[in-house]
Amino acid sequence: MNGSLFYLNLVMNGLVQGLVIGLAALALTLVFAVARFPNAATGDLMTVGAYAGIGVQALNVRSVIVQGAAAILACSVLAIGQYWFVLRYLRGRGLVSLLLASIGLALATRGALSFFVGQDQYLFNTPIMRPYVIAGLRVQVVDLWLAVASLVCVTATFAMLFLTPVGRRMRAIADNAELARASGIRMQRVMIPLWAAVGAICGVAGMILGIKTVVLPEAGWHILLPAFAAMVLGGLGNPIGAVVAGILLGVVQELSTPFVGFTYKIALSFIVLAVILTVRPQGLFGSAEVVR
Amino acid sequence: MLSYLIAILIVTGIYALLTQALNFHYGFMGLINFGHVGFFAIGAYTSALLTLSGHSIALGFVAAIVLAALSACPLGLLALRLREDYLAIVTLGFAEIVRVVIVSEDWLTRGTQGLANVPRPFASLGASGQEIAYLGLVVACNVLAAALIARLAYSPFGRLIEAIRDDETAISTLGKYPAGAKLRVFMVGAGIAGLAGALYAHYITYVVPDQFVPLVTFYVWMAMILGGVGSLPGSFIGAAILVALLEGTRFIRDLLPGVMEIQMASVRIFLIGVGLVLFVLLRPQGVMGLRVRT
Amino acid sequence: MILNRRTLLKTAAVAGAMPALMRTQGAGAAEPFRVGALNPVTGAGSPYGSSMQKAILFAVKEINAAGGAGGQTLEVVAEDDQTSPEPAVLAAKKLVEVNKVRAVLGTWASGVALAVSPIFDAAGIIHTTVAGTSGLAAVNKKGFAFRFAGTSEGIGRSLADGALEEGFKRASIMAFNNASGREMLQGAKSVLQKAGREIVAEVIYEPNQPSYRSEIQAALAKQPEVLIMGSFLPDLTIILREVLQSGADVKFVVPAWAVTPKSIEALGAATDGVLLADYESALGSDAYASFKQRFKTDSGIDISGNHYASCAYDMAMTLALGMEAAGAGADNAAIVKAMHQISGPPGKAVSSFATGKELIKSGQKINYEGASGPLDFDDGGNAKPIYKLMIVKDGKINQHRILKL
Structure with a gap:
């Protein structure tokens, strides 16, 4: 493999990693934009999605679409439940209360899940497909699907935010919650669709993570830290920023491996974050206004 | 039975020290620190490395405090520029960077192999005497930390801190320098967490990066909220x-x-999660809470 | 629920009274021999830990069904060490001080074993582990510790030896970044270097990543013929899939614990030719087959790919046979001595507790051949390292050859 191709393949690897992280960051940032806290339960929500998919597979349903639909359904129900029974009561209580509550929800979700599914790993029985080799660049079939799924998620999120009335209300709340309420926007009517959307994204992200890796109770939790970094780097509350930042961090991370090795790369996203925040405290794509 | 109780008390004492430090950061100054375990790790490794290379345990403890406090300096400078929502994530990242550095720099830290046989003090007192003496040390450290925090809180410095927390802009216009005060609070708390790390290393006698994961930070937050x-x-x-x-x-x-x-x-993980949620929901001021700040 | 100081005090009082309550319970019945099962139920060891714990419980059930050992029944106090030293130390202290166990079975992680060993050593408690760290010898002062698995270094050497036997010339080594993975890498490296083979790349990877493609790319950059993997189950499953998907023409030598029939099934026909290094008698021996079948029937657990479950079962068996051979009321030193005797030659080979017990009763010497291997401990309490190579063919794991180390 010649030099430039080697790096090109690394970029490819980074893109794939970044898409997974970007999807999780998208779910995080959507919550942040409207409810103003980093939702630590996101990772475990993804785990639940992966297990929902596995559950459908265990019923001998081979279709990834059906498995994914189950994952989306399970995650949306759980996300709405978490909002309805816990997070709803913490509105206006500040970032720390909400963050801690979401950590509690994350642990409770994982505990309940592992009580029933145990600690053994589960696998999606996806057939192994050979990659397309385009001018020496290896493109995996599964990664193409990943890219398509990510694109669909991002597009759907944008369509929801900018083309639907509920999206307009979400943006109004994101801009100024008090003003939005004063102008007659009912919180519940916005929050339920929001958490449903967050659940749907987590379901897709969880399925993708499950198909690419193995399904274990702690699988989603491990994605949380890099996803946090992507969310902040993207400018808190900026959906496109989160996905772009996720991809960017993935690419930088993989490109760095010939120089810093395979251990430092997992901290690299935070180092990049620290450097960029020193120069630009509002993040890459955050305007001063969005951050407030 | 007694030895088990002492072990429990020692671990409780170490967590109490961490909680005091976090309380100093958050309860006192409003600094959102989700990288507490980073300072804890720096303290543990500093003292373990020094004593394993033949230095005295006392030096190890002092170095643990100093190094942990110093490590808070660059982080503090960055943190002062950021809003609280960024700070939570940046500090979380700081702790992760510390862990990865410990994993990577195996020439110094032995990486994932960990450092075994960290010396225990009071070896001359026999097995149970050693445990009791160690408990005494943990208690003494807690009392000292509490005294320091109380002293700072009721000094003019403490009043400055409270004023900054309540209205930073007003204080700057009075000619005070809020950033410096914040940085000092950050460093003092980090030093106390470093001390907790040293106590931990010399008690468990084995340190490995796996012990210094974000979950420890969350536990300490939980203890503070409780x-x-x-x-x-x-x-x-x-x-x-x-x-x-x-x-x-x-x-x-x-x-x-x-x-x-x-x-x-x-069930344990589930209960911890549910407990955390319930406390945040129902009793945000905690068992002994004075004011609602969460 | 509103928590106030009074209810909390009440709770605290109840919690404080609990140990006392337990002790009175324990004192009533005929004193059983208490055994701690300290296993990694959660954390990094979780793919192995719960089956280990169930295997110990299953073994003790069999032992008690055969009338117990040395005139006593066994009672298990099970704990989760969370694959982390601090909870492990607290659990160890509890087992020793509160539950008054005489033996603790089944620590897994090197860090945990190193942290709890001094506690058990000081208290004169028998400690059996599968931790592969070479540092264990230094904390085994009384000689009451046994290692039921090979050292990680030994497994690493067996992996490289397998690659040599198969005639591969150019190898890359990949290893999980923990104590065990690194020691496997060192072991493999030493064998390859001694044989003068070329190591084209060494890659140590971090766990819990969504993809290992860059690591794989680095390992495969100089076209090795074989990848030697110092891995565990979840990470190897992901790496195998990614390598097979990439279509790279490379063979694998992996530890048997990192592959299960389920993972082979999920990955499909492309896994053909993957080589597994394992204990000599582990897969394919009667003891193994019998334990696997009984355990499956009883607990519904398939132990394929979890070598440590067999080890955990053997721990309880060896301990019980040692108790039987040492006789009623023997102290731990005598039991340890007997454990050495009954697990190695000379003696009649046995693989079940009931048979062993009868033979001991009739005054014969026995040699317990375990589900995990022949055991045959050396003076330092290490199981004898005899390894073999197996190969995946048509989705099945088949015997291949014995490795001479």
């Missing part, structure tokens, strides 16, 4: 409840025939 944000006695009560929750589930399991540890491990 005990009461901004309350010094709350730090101790919170740490005690935390350890009781972590360890108590073992005894509950022993009393319940038919429940296996395998399930209990899941």
Whole structure:
């Protein structure tokens, strides 16, 4: 493999990693934009999605679409439940209360899940497909699907935010919650669709993570830290920023491996974050206004 | 039985020290620090490395405090520029960077192999005497930390801090320098967490990067919330409840025939999560809370 | 629920009274021999830990069904060490001080074993582990510790030896970044270097990543013929899939614990030719087959790919046979001595507790051949390292050859 191709393949690897992280960051940032806290339960929500998919597979349903639909359904129900029974009561209580509550929800979700599914790993029985080799660049079939799924998620999120009335209300709340309420926007009517959307994204992200890796109770939790970094780097509350930042961090991370090795790369996203925040405290794509 | 109780008390004491430090950061100054375990790790490794290379334990402890405090300096400078929502993530990232550095720099830290046989002080006192003396040391450290925090809180510096927390802009216009005060609070708390790290390393006698994961930070936050944000006695009560929750589930399991540890491990995580949610929901001021700040 | 100081005090009082309550319970019945099962139920060891714990419980059930050992029944106090030293130390202290166990079975992680060993050593408690760290010898002062698995270094050497036997010339080594993975890498490296083979790349990877493609790319950059993997189950499953998907023409030598029939099934026909290094008698021996079948029937657990479950079962068996051979009321030193005797030659080979017990009763010497291997401990309490190579063919794991180390 010649030099430039080697790096090109690394970029490819980074893109794939970044898409997974970007999807999780998208779910995080959507919550942040409207409810103003980093939702630590996101990772475990993804785990639940992966297990929902596995559950459908265990019923001998081979279709990834059906498995994914189950994952989306399970995650949306759980996300709405978490909002309805816990997070709803913490509105206006500040970032720390909400963050801690979401950590509690994350642990409770994982505990309940592992009580029933145990600690053994589960696998999606996806057939192994050979990659397309385009001018020496290896493109995996599964990664193409990943890219398509990510694109669909991002597009759907944008369509929801900018083309639907509920999206307009979400943006109004994101801009100024008090003003939005004063102008007659009912919180519940916005929050339920929001958490449903967050659940749907987590379901897709969880399925993708499950198909690419193995399904274990702690699988989603491990994605949380890099996803946090992507969310902040993207400018808190900026959906496109989160996905772009996720991809960017993935690419930088993989490109760095010939120089810093395979251990430092997992901290690299935070180092990049620290450097960029020193120069630009509002993040890459955050305007001063969005951050407030 | 006694030795087990002492072990529990020592671990509780170490968590109490961490909780005091976090309470100093958050309850006192409003600094959102989700990288507490980073300072804890720096303290543990500093003291372990120094004593393993033949230096005295006393030097190890002092170095642990100093190094942890110094490590808070660059982080503090960055943190001062950021809003609180960024700070939570940046500090979380700081702790992760510390862990990865420890994993990577194996020429110094032995990486994932960990450092074994970290010396225990008071070896001349025999097995049980050593434990009791160590408990004494942990208690003494807690008392000193509490005295320091109380002294700072009721000094002119403490009043400055409270004023900054309540209205930073007003204080700057009075010609005070809020950033410097914040940085000092950050460093003092980090130093106390470093001390907790040193106590931990010399008690467990084995340090490995796996011990310094974000979960430890969350546990300390939980202890602080349980005990009461901004309350010094709350730090101790919170740490005690935390350890009781972590360890108590073992005894509950022993009393319940038919429940296996395998399930209990899941139940334990579940209970900790639910406990955290319930406290945030129902009693945000904690057991000993003075004011609602969460 | 509103928590106030009074209810909390009440709770605290109840919690404080609990140990006392337990002790009175324990004192009533005829005193059983208490055994701690300290296993990694959660954390990094979780793919192995719960089956280990169930295997110990299953073994003790069999032992008690055969009338117990040395005139006593066994009672298990099970704990989760969370694959982390601090909870492990607290659990160890509880087992020793509160539950008064005489033996603790089944620590897994090197860090945990190193942290709890001094406690058990000081208290004169028998400690059996599968931790592969070489540092264990230094904390085994009384000689009451046994290691039921090979050292990680030994497994690493067996992996490289397998690659040599198969005639591969150019190898890359990949290893999980923990104590065990690194020691496997060192072991493999030493064998390859001694044989003068070329190591084209060494890659140490971090766990819990969504993809290992860059690591794989680095390992495969100089076209090795074989990848030697110091891995565990979840990470190897992901790496195998990614390598097979990439279509790279490379063979694998992996530890048997990192592959299960389920993972082979999920990955499909492309896994053909993957080589597994394992204990000599582990897969394919009667003891193994019998334990696997009985355990499956009883607990519904398939132990394929979890070598440590067999080890955990053997721990309880060896301890019980040692108790039987040492006789009623023997102290731990005598039991340890007997454990050495009954697990190695000379003696009649046995693989079940009931048979062993009868033979001991009739005054014969026995040699317990375990589900995990022949055991045959050396003076330091290490199981004898005899390894073999197996190969995946048509989705099945088949015997291949014995490795001479």
